[in-house]
Amino acid sequence: xxxxxxxxxxxxxxxxxxxxxxxxxxxxxxxxxVIEERPLTIYLNSxxxxxxxxxxDHPEYLALGFLLNQGMLKETDRVTKIDxxxxxxxxxxxxAGVTDVEDKLEKKTRTSGCAVGTVFGDMMAGLEGLSLxxxxxxxxxxxxxxxxxxxTPSLYMETGAIHGTALCQGLQVLAYxxxxxxxxxxxxxxxxxxxxxxxxxxxxxxxxxxxxSEMVIKTALMGIPTLISRSGFTAWGxxxxxxxxxxxxxxxxxxxxTCLSGQHRLVYDQDLSQVPDEDKKMRRKGAQRD
Amino acid sequence: xxxxxxxxxxxxxxxxxxxxxxxxxxxxxxxxxVIEERPLTIYLNSxxxxxxxxxxDHPEYLALGFLLNQGMLKETDRVTKIDxxxxxxxxxxxxAGVTDVEDKLEKKTRTSGCAVGTVFGDMMAGLEGLSLxxxxxxxxxxxxxxxxxxxTPSLYMETGAIHGTALCQGLQVLAYxxxxxxxxxxxxxxxxxxxxxxxxxxxxxxxxxxxxSEMVIKTALMGIPTLISRSGFTAWGxxxxxxxxxxxxxxxxxxxxTCLSGQHRLVYDQDLSQVPDEDKKMRRKGAQRD
Numbered sequence: 001x002x003x004x005x006x007x008x009x010x011x012x013x014x015x016x017x018x019x020x021x022x023x024x025x026x027x028x029x030x031x032x033x034v035i036e037e038r039p040l041t042i043y044l045n046s047x048x049x050x051x052x053x054x055x056x057d058h059p060e061y062l063a064l065g066f067l068l069n070q071g072m073l074k075e076t077d078r079v080t081k082i083d084x085x086x087x088x089x090x091x092x093x094x095x096a097g098v099t100d101v102e103d104k105l106e107k108k109t110r111t112s113g114c115a116v117g118t119v120f121g122d123m124m125a126g127l128e129g130l131s132l133x134x135x136x137x138x139x140x141x142x143x144x145x146x147x148x149x150x151x152t153p154s155l156y157m158e159t160g161a162i163h164g165t166a167l168c169q170g171l172q173v174l175a176y177x178x179x180x181x182x183x184x185x186x187x188x189x190x191x192x193x194x195x196x197x198x199x200x201x202x203x204x205x206x207x208x209x210x211x212x213s214e215m216v217i218k219t220a221l222m223g224i225p226t227l228i229s230r231s232g233f234t235a236w237g238x239x240x241x242x243x244x245x246x247x248x249x250x251x252x253x254x255x256x257x258t259c260l261s262g263q264h265r266l267v268y269d270q271d272l273s274q275v276p277d278e279d280k281k282m283r284r285k286g287a288q289r290d
Numbered sequence: 291x292x293x294x295x296x297x298x299x300x301x302x303x304x305x306x307x308x309x310x311x312x313x314x315x316x317x318x319x320x321x322x323x324v325i326e327e328r329p330l331t332i333y334l335n336s337x338x339x340x341x342x343x344x345x346x347d348h349p350e351y352l353a354l355g356f357l358l359n360q361g362m363l364k365e366t367d368r369v370t371k372i373d374x375x376x377x378x379x380x381x382x383x384x385x386a387g388v389t390d391v392e393d394k395l396e397k398k399t400r401t402s403g404c405a406v407g408t409v410f411g412d413m414m415a416g417l418e419g420l421s422l423x424x425x426x427x428x429x430x431x432x433x434x435x436x437x438x439x440x441x442t443p444s445l446y447m448e449t450g451a452i453h454g455t456a457l458c459q460g461l462q463v464l465a466y467x468x469x470x471x472x473x474x475x476x477x478x479x480x481x482x483x484x485x486x487x488x489x490x491x492x493x494x495x496x497x498x499x500x501x502x503s504e505m506v507i508k509t510a511l512m513g514i515p516t517l518i519s520r521s522g523f524t525a526w527g528x529x530x531x532x533x534x535x536x537x538x539x540x541x542x543x544x545x546x547x548t549c550l551s552g553q554h555r556l557v558y559d560q561d562l563s564q565v566p567d568e569d570k571k572m573r574r575k576g577a578q579r580d
Contacts, residue, residue: 018525022550025429027558030548037503037524053503139315160541161500161522180502180524210451212470213327213343232451234327234470235308251450258320260312268317 007175009154017159035159037180043092047102054184059084063091065191069218071126072101123217132225132245133201140270165207182209200224211237211250220244254278297465299444307449325449327470333382337392344474349374353381355481359508361416362391413507422515422535423491430560456496472499476508490514501527501540510534544568
């Protein structure tokens with residue numbers, strides 16, 4: 001682990017944000033920094049899979065992580081190369097052999113012509129028989145990690161209107177990715193984990209986004225047993241978390257959180273009187289329902 | 291207009307939310323109401339188009355609005371029927387003749403097998419030559435409408451973790467839809483507008499979601515000249531708004547807002563000293579970067 005370089009946001013990358021001129025509520029000129037958004041079309045070998053809207057950092061991690069998190073790449077598929085063409089805004093993940101999903105899409109597209117249903121089917125299929133490791137987790141770490149993530153220089157601080165996801169181990173933030181698409185941030189972390197052979201069983205995933213079915217499925221397919229969010233839940237997300245034994249914690253702000261799945265794994269070791277209520281400055285600029 | 295029944299959230303619909311048992315940060319049992327999330331697979335005639343994650347209200351409006359907002363249904367396409375099968379979670383929009391997009395997907399799927407790129411291409415293509423009506427808009431209405439929307443009984447108040455979009459005319463909220471997918475809320479309004487033959491030129495669209503390229507494109511294709519959000523911007527969203535002459539207002543909370551496109555159409559008629567700073571209770575539970 002110690003040899004792995006941490007993966008953190010780069011708010012100073014000029015490709016990721018831009019200053020835009022406008023006016024405020026009084027009609028006065030005002031210029032603000034806004035996040036870039038660009039398409040990335042992801043191919044698996046010669047098969048076009050999806051066009052994602054992304055800020056554009058780490059396209060190789062995003063492409064690989066997306067395919068892994070959709071269940072389109074199996075453990076048995078050997079990734080040989082990932083090509084990114086900045087001009088074409090295309091990332092191609094290449095494998096040693098033809099993947100099942102290429103076969104399936106080949107058939108599928110002769111019938112309905114839509115990959116999306118297939119993709120979703122694969123995601124759910126990947127959950128069958130999946131049971132996450134029953135690793136105990138200390139609530140004290142949640143508060144410490146939230147503080148670290150909220151105080152790490154980020155595109156969010158620069159521009160707002162962006163989601164963040166962090167991979168954590170104990171009190172360490174190993175990887176913190178941001179993106180306009182909240183799922184992209186998770187997928188970039190999945191790609192980085194795969195290429196760096198990072199184990200998942202002892203990790204905690206923190207996200208600013210809501211705990212929807214897709215977020216829960218991605219976390220489960222990554223093999224991470226604990227998912228924490230500042231935001232809320234969907235009923236299906238909770239159902240899936242319980243099915244795979246994921247500890248699911250939402251609405252974590254200040255002292256408070258709500259755990260709706262896998263609570264038996266929580267070790268309550270935090271003196272809550274020592275936790276400040278949420279600093280107003282830490283409330284999100286884009287503050288909203290996720 | 292007066293004969294049209296308003297379309298508002300129905301937080302009391304038992305199909306849309308569920309009480310779930312969990313624990314809080316102290317380990318005490320806690321039960322909260324969470325929003326439902328279910329797939330809806332949308333067909334255009336016999337062509338499968340997409341599977342959307344939705345709360346499940348108004349599937350017919352969502353299916354029709356999605357196809358309209360993706361540029362997959364043209365003005366010339368006559369919609370004859372919309373079928374919804376609750377058990378199969380499928381909505382089928384039927385047209386008098388075969389649509390261009392069915393032809394295109396037919397060809398497309400023989401090559402790459404992915405509809406997504408095509409869909410996105412159609413969205414952008416629909417913007418060519420599009421120029422929104424140059425309707426003046428009074429800033430005083432923004433504050434009044436925000437207050438109305440924030441005080442309308444909603445699933446958001448019940449469960450959080452959900453987005454809302456409202457179609458407004460003057461000081462009236464005509465339609466307010468919510469969904470786990472922020473684009474679904476907009477699409478449901480588009481479907482409702484189409485079926486009720488609601489004109490767009492004098493309307494304002496309010497959304498809780500970020501002003502991404504997709505949100506701006508949908509609003510532009512709906513023909514609505516003003517889009518307002520509590521949340522922030524993306525650079526591409528701003529570029530597209532300027533291209534089509536959309537008045538784009540973001541970060542609207544309390545007295546404040548930022549306008550990054552179409553500011554020449556704003557009429558500043560609000561005495562800001564009369565606008566309270568945002569009520570803390572109005573800050574979103576799921577408070578986040580959208």
